[in-house]
Amino acid sequence: MKVPEHVAIIMDGNGRWAERRGHPRFYGHVRGTKQVRKVVRTADRLGVKALTLYAFSTENWNRPAHELNVLWKLLKKFIRSELEVMNKQNVRFRVFGQIDRLDPELQTVINEAVDKLAHNTGLQLNFAISYGARSEIIQAIKRFGADCLSGKESFESLDESKLNQYLWTAPLEGLSDVDFVIRTSGEMRVSNFLLWQSAYAEYYFTETCWPDFGEKEFVKAIETYGCRNRRYGRTSLDEKIDPPSSIVH
Numbered sequence: 001m002k003v004p005e006h007v008a009i010i011m012d013g014n015g016r017w018a019e020r021r022g023h024p025r026f027y028g029h030v031r032g033t034k035q036v037r038k039v040v041r042t043a044d045r046l047g048v049k050a051l052t053l054y055a056f057s058t059e060n061w062n063r064p065a066h067e068l069n070v071l072w073k074l075l076k077k078f079i080r081s082e083l084e085v086m087n088k089q090n091v092r093f094r095v096f097g098q099i100d101r102l103d104p105e106l107q108t109v110i111n112e113a114v115d116k117l118a119h120n121t122g123l124q125l126n127f128a129i130s131y132g133a134r135s136e137i138i139q140a141i142k143r144f145g146a147d148c149l150s151g152k153e154s155f156e157s158l159d160e161s162k163l164n165q166y167l168w169t170a171p172l173e174g175l176s177d178v179d180f181v182i183r184t185s186g187e188m189r190v191s192n193f194l195l196w197q198s199a200y201a202e203y204y205f206t207e208t209c210w211p212d213f214g215e216k217e218f219v220k221a222i223e224t225y226g227c228r229n230r231r232y233g234r235t236s237l238d239e240k241i242d243p244p245s246s247i248v249h
């Protein structure tokens with residue numbers, strides 16, 4: 001099976017999943033966290049090299065305080081409880097986003113996990129938290145501009161690979177481009193997620209809400225990727241059909 005190197009997932013539909021079942025919205029996040037564990041393990045087993053999960057967007061800050069508190073608690077609990085398992089699995093861990101806006105305790109938990117798993121060489125697991133692609137690009141341009149003003153960089157040197165070095169995904173180096181984006185819950189939007197890195201990504205949308213998206217659904221999505229023909233703006237490499245002479249003459 002052809003497996004994408006970098007898979008990014010917009011884990012959507014937790015709230016609707018819970019509401020449809022008569023539960024409070026937070027219960028959807030609780031069930032969604034269980035699926036995170038399953039999908040991380042399945043990605044590792046399939047040989048995915050990098051997995052980026054959209055856990056919280058810059059726009060999500062507008063949610064009620066009690067829902068935010070549940071999300072922070074779940075994130076802390078997930079990182080603490082999975083740390084040893086991830087270490088045994090040789091998983092490396094990173095977080096992309098406006099981390100300084102997070103509660104200091106969560107920042108500490110994140111930093112300790114990143115440090116502990118930094119020397120691992122297996123699956124690169126990334127959480128996008130307080131993440132927005134436009135904010136990411138703006139901070140990259142600002143930092144590059146500051147480096148130009150201080151003489152460390154020159155404006156002429158700006159190209160795609162240079163900008164990559166200023167994005168939050170810079171530590172991923174050769175893996176920063178996303179191959180496959182999955183969005184659950186039937187919404188067909190990109191929602192400010194890895195806009196630069198997904199320039200040539202394949203997209204997969206499913207009606208399944210995130211709390212129901214487990215191993216089987218993930219494998220099905222990856223199989224779909226295997227059938228895609230990625231052309232990067234070229235024609236199919238094996239397409240050698242001459243145009244009719246009426247068109248070219």
Ligand code: FPP
Pocket residue numbers: 011012013014015016017029030032033036053054055056057060071074075078127210
């Ligand atoms: C979208 O569903 C989901 C989120 C905003 C949060 C995702 C968080 C988790 C899966 C739990 C913790 C995460 C990790 C990585 C351990 P929604 O609430 O927008 O659903 P709706 O569109 O139905 O309202």
